[in-house]
Amino acid sequence: MKTNEVSILVVDDEKVVRESLTKWFKEDGYNVEGAENAAEALKKMQAKKWDILLLDIKMPGMDGMELHQRIRDLDQNPTVIFITAHATVDSAVKALKNGAYDYVTKPVDPDYLSHLVSNAVKQRQLTNENIRLKEQVSEHEKSYEIIGKSPQIQRIYKLIENVAATDTTVMIRGESGTGKELIARAIHNNSERRFFPLVTLNCGGMPEGVLESELFGHERGAFTGAHYRRKGKLELADGGTLFLDEVGNIDKKTQMDLLRVIETKQFTRVGGNEVIKVDFRIISATNRDLEKGVKDGTFREDLYYRLNVFTIDVPPLRERTGDIVLLAEYFLKKYSEQMGKPYECFSDDALDKIKAYSWPGNVRELENAVERAIVVGTPPAIKATDLPFSLKEGVNNTAPAGSLEAMERHHIQKVLEEQNWNISRSADILKIDRATLYNKIQKFGLKKPS
Amino acid sequence: MSSIIRIYNSSEINSRTFDGFSTTLRKVFSVPVSIANVSLNLEDAYDNGREQYNSTALLAKLLNTFDTSNNKSIIVVDVDLYIPVLTFVFGEAQLDGSAAVVSTHRLKNQYYGLPKDDTLMEVRLEKEIVHELGHTFGMYHCQDYECVMKSSTYVEEIDLKKTVPCRACQQILDENIGKKSRIE
Numbered sequence: 196m197k198t199n200e201v202s203i204l205v206v207d208d209e210k211v212v213r214e215s216l217t218k219w220f221k222e223d224g225y226n227v228e229g230a231e232n233a234a235e236a237l238k239k240m241q242a243k244k245w246d247i248l249l250l251d252i253k254m255p256g257m258d259g260m261e262l263h264q265r266i267r268d269l270d271q272n273p274t275v276i277f278i279t280a281h282a283t284v285d286s287a288v289k290a291l292k293n294g295a296y297d298y299v300t301k302p303v304d305p306d307y308l309s310h311l312v313s314n315a316v317k318q319r320q321l322t323n324e325n326i327r328l329k330e331q332v333s334e335h336e337k338s339y340e341i342i343g344k345s346p347q348i349q350r351i352y353k354l355i356e357n358v359a360a361t362d363t364t365v366m367i368r369g370e371s372g373t374g375k376e377l378i379a380r381a382i383h384n385n386s387e388r389r390f391f392p393l394v395t396l397n398c399g400g401m402p403e404g405v406l407e408s409e410l411f412g413h414e415r416g417a418f419t420g421a422h423y424r425r426k427g428k429l430e431l432a433d434g435g436t437l438f439l440d441e442v443g444n445i446d447k448k449t450q451m452d453l454l455r456v457i458e459t460k461q462f463t464r465v466g467g468n469e470v471i472k473v474d475f476r477i478i479s480a481t482n483r484d485l486e487k488g489v490k491d492g493t494f495r496e497d498l499y500y501r502l503n504v505f506t507i508d509v510p511p512l513r514e515r516t517g518d519i520v521l522l523a524e525y526f527l528k529k530y531s532e533q534m535g536k537p538y539e540c541f542s543d544d545a546l547d548k549i550k551a552y553s554w555p556g557n558v559r560e561l562e563n564a565v566e567r568a569i570v571v572g573t574p575p576a577i578k579a580t581d582l583p584f585s586l587k588e589g590v591n592n593t594a595p596a597g598s599l600e601a602m603e604r605h606h607i608q609k610v611l612e613e614q615n616w617n618i619s620r621s622a623d624i625l626k627i628d629r630a631t632l633y634n635k636i637q638k639f640g641l642k643k644p645s
Numbered sequence: 646m647s648s649i650i651r652i653y654n655s656s657e658i659n660s661r662t663f664d665g666f667s668t669t670l671r672k673v674f675s676v677p678v679s680i681a682n683v684s685l686n687l688e689d690a691y692d693n694g695r696e697q698y699n700s701t702a703l704l705a706k707l708l709n710t711f712d713t714s715n716n717k718s719i720i721v722v723d724v725d726l727y728i729p730v731l732t733f734v735f736g737e738a739q740l741d742g743s744a745a746v747v748s749t750h751r752l753k754n755q756y757y758g759l760p761k762d763d764t765l766m767e768v769r770l771e772k773e774i775v776h777e778l779g780h781t782f783g784m785y786h787c788q789d790y791e792c793v794m795k796s797s798t799y800v801e802e803i804d805l806k807k808t809v810p811c812r813a814c815q816q817i818l819d820e821n822i823g824k825k826s827r828i829e
Contacts, residue, residue, distance in 0.1 A: 198785070215701065215728040221740055223796060224785035278730065305731045306798030
């Protein structure tokens, strides 16, 4: 904070004191003004915010103590220093108890006054910086929030909490748009590695050589167009976390190289000889059935087991219907604020439409739908016609077509998951007794997820 | 541009001492310097209670007594100076104005119970004259402890300073002097 960014208001009824203090601090480059009484000071404080207030105690009319009380009612928090010619222990104690920064008697030693104000400015600067950083951290945390109150999402919170504290390799499985990257971020941000980078590499649709170069980096002249040495994602993730998205798309050669790096924690850049040692944690994500890939021989079994030490299965949105409205309202608030549109709610028909849709694109589709509705709609409420999807495209009825038994199995499983496998609550909802529910679970071979 | 810096010596310092300061002043402010011995009655600035002289009152006296238009004037005195809210000051100046005052009183070693050292006192005086005149050219305090524009509240701090501004302050000073010159 430069001195010309610091504002000081000198409140003293003695003109000579007011002017000499104003002049003294102006020479230091501060932005200084004077006020001859409490009324003028309050007027100046309503007009702009002041950083430091130098207050005389004894003034005609409202005295400095009373003015200090009044200032506390205003929406600003200046650092108050009392300067008085009539010092008493009582007034000093009272001033400091009321939150004054310091209390000095006139005449003041110039060195003491300079240091006093300079320290007050430094303390103020640190306090403001602390508040700003806290806000930034809180914003940062908020931006990676995973929204949901359903038992399924509660279970995921628990898994994140458990695994974040360890250095275990994690595989996140789920359909596209379910928020796998958010979960990876949440694990990283809650881990010991949070002060190091989280480096994301999307392995989908990348040609063999490009993915290799992205992961390991390359030396100058390693291939045509490699004009400069480039660090790979593995090197960049040193100390932190490497998030491999769409890991099922890695080609066979890179699978082998990656396996070697995971095992040895060292590698060489493409076209280089220097062995680089790295310390990272891997979190991978896939929307493919990797076990099938292992059976088909398209994904190395040893790499699969290396990556899949701890699994988090993210349910599709249609399986946590209880969260749909909560998420929609979250996105409504987020985008209304971003776009400066005063939306308050969804209309009833819009909510019915949102609930009835099956959301094949999951949370990402819901977010896009709400954002678009905010753009095209008119506040204060989102209407059904503002929503960009048609119920013909995907009514929330994903029960398998076919036998009645398959329908029954699917329904029981859905209710159990929604109730976090609470047998009593599930039995109540299904309108059957608990023994019957146990029989059905056994009959259909349903298992509570570990 | 101010046509001249006028030093009014109302102290016991030999006026030849100021000739030595002229080189520095011309180098820093790029204007000619004139020195005059004057005898001013300072009693109306005296405060019986504090046994000190009000430097702001002395500034007013300087402005009333001499023609300070279109120049920068500084008066050198021997008496102990104060401004009402502070216990003492080494000097005072009008920020971006035309008058300044500086005292040798607290620049002398004897004030601190140390052996007399005229050479040291003169070096201190030169620095304080440059400092206060710097304010009249619109200069603020600098954080560089070697810069003449650093605020000094102890005499030892004056000893740490050089007699000239730091490079950054000199640049600002040159701009201020140039700006004034263009306006005038």
